[in-house]
Amino acid sequence: MNLEDAAKYATDLLLTLPKKTKIRVIGHVDADGIASASIIAIALMRAGYRFHLSIKKTEPNLIDGLLGEENDLIIFVDIGSSYLKEMKKLESNVIVLEHHLSNEEVPSNVMYVNPRLYGLDGSREACGASVAYAFALAIDEENVDLSQLAIAGIIGDRQNFVGYNKKIVEDGIGAGYVEEREEYIFVGRNLKDILENSIEPYFTGMYKKSVSFLEELKLMPQKKFEELEENERKKFLSALTLKLIEQGVKDIEWKKKFYFGKYYGNLEDITSKLNACARLNEAGVGVSLCLGDKKALEKATIIQEKYRDEIRKELRELEKKEPYEKRNFIYFYTDKAPLGGVLAGLALAYIPQFNKEKPILSLAYNEYIDISARASQEMVENGVNLGKALKEAAESVGGIGGGHPIAAGAKIEKEKEEEFLEKLDEALER
Ligand SMILES: [Mn+2]
Known part of the structure; x- marks a missing residue:
């Protein structure tokens, strides 16, 4: 059996239900999760089903929260692998469209579709949105336009366009819904804006000296990137290349x-x-944005700007800080828990004193300590597995942890911080 066959079986379960059926959709709160849930929502709408959709965090009482509801079918998408056993408690049939790892037994009321069961790498070759797309396509081949949203999910989970993901892009291009284009990353923005506000790549110190930087190059700050003459563009990009090399950036x-x-x-x-x-x-x-709502697009643009502002503000703070260092990783504290992982990744990539060729952790104090960890592709190739190491270290101090080799998270009690850091150092040593 392959992923498509498995998706087909799952849709058989859906399509035997009458249209009045109460369907519950639960998605995961990240870009892939939102894209996945939206794919399911659109496919259900088109097939004439009514549903109720929620986007949820991975939290301990997720399943208990659904117990009082009367549902005929629950569809989990991009979330659910860590709740399989507990789903026995749900009275309805359940379809889980997932790509995260699970070792739990699948109860008899659950149909579990995961690319990992069919020879695909669930961290590179198929994400939640990819599985959702396979499901939507099995309902109706006309749903090929949803390849657009699947690609958003693939990008969101930083997967590659290989395996099943490659097929999705080919589908989208073949049906005329997706176009591939190579472009400069700065198109549409003026030079001052690029220097001061770009996040990937992030230029350290530039928020204070962008104008003098451009004066030295004899370039107009307000000129748009695509308005540059060829020699100006070359001059600009070589100066930026030099700047990034100074920051220790490799790619x-x-x-x-x-x-x-x-x-x-x-x-x-x-x-x-x-x-x-x-x-x-x-x-x-x-x-709503995925469902094509114009107002939602405006709102999402404002939310995106707000989010980027927060990240830039935090990065500017980090530029002034020195990280703490253990033998096998470095770490820093932040009071912005939801940004922890992103900041760790960006600091590792762009802020010189945070790039010690070791994995990096952010620690945020809440009711618990929220930990996010990031490694580089190179470290993973050399054997680093953050998901495994964080799970082991967190569980050894009574917390929870897990994730992917390159990006992972954990939650521990405040008083366990030192012990956790020691255990993690040992786990990463191995
Ligand atoms: Mn995902």
């Missing part, structure tokens, strides 16, 4: 392959909007 790319969706425009930008909506507790706006 420098000024041109990139972008996917454009017929309904959505630049899908990387849509992903960034969905991500901002997820992080700033506005997942509903993200879903």
Whole structure:
């Protein structure tokens, strides 16, 4: 059996139900989760079903929260792998469309569709939105336009366009809904804005000296990137390359392959909007955006700007800080828990004193300590597995943890901080 067959079986379960059926959809609160849930929502609407959709965090009482509801079918998408056993408690049939790892037994009321069961790498070759797309396509081949949203999910989870994900792009392009274009990453922005506000890449110190930087190059700050003469563009990009090399950045790319969706425009930008909506507790706006609501697009643009402002503000603070260092990782504290992972990744990539060729952790004090960890691709290739290490270290001090080799998280009691950091150092040593 392959992923498509499994998706087909799952849709058989759905399509035997009458249209009046009460269907519950639960998605995960990130860009992939919102894209996934939206794909399911659109496919259900088109098939004439009514449903109730929520975007949820991974939280201990998620299943208990559904017990009082009367549902005929519950569809979990991009979430659910860690609740399989508990789903026995649900009285309805359940379809789980997932790509996260699980070792739990699947109860008899649950149909579990996960690319990992069919020889695909669930961290690179298929994400939640990919599985949702397979499901939507099995309902009706006309749903091929939803490849646009699937691509947003793939970008959101930073997966590759290989395996099943490759098929999705080919579907989208083949049906005329997706276009691939190589473009400079700075198109549409003026030079001052690029220097001061770009996040990927992030230029350290530039918020104070962008104008003098451009004066030295004899370039007009307000000129748009695409208005530069060829020699000016070369001059600008070589100066920026030099700047990033000074920051210790390894992967420098000024041109990139972008996917454009017929309904959505630049899908990387849509992903960034969905991500901002997820992080700033506005997942509903993200879903409406995917459903094609024009007002939601305006709102999401504002949310995206707000989110980027917050990140830049925090990065400017981090520039002034020194991280703490253990043998096998470095760490820093932040009071912005939802931004922890993003900040760790960006600091690792762009802020010199945070790039010690070791994994990096952010610690945020709440009721508990929320921990986010990031590694580079290179570290993962050399054997680092943050998901495994954080799970082991967190569980050894009574907390929870897990994730992917390159990005993971944990939650521990405040008084366990030192012990956790020691255990993690040991786990990463191995
Ligand atoms: Mn996902």
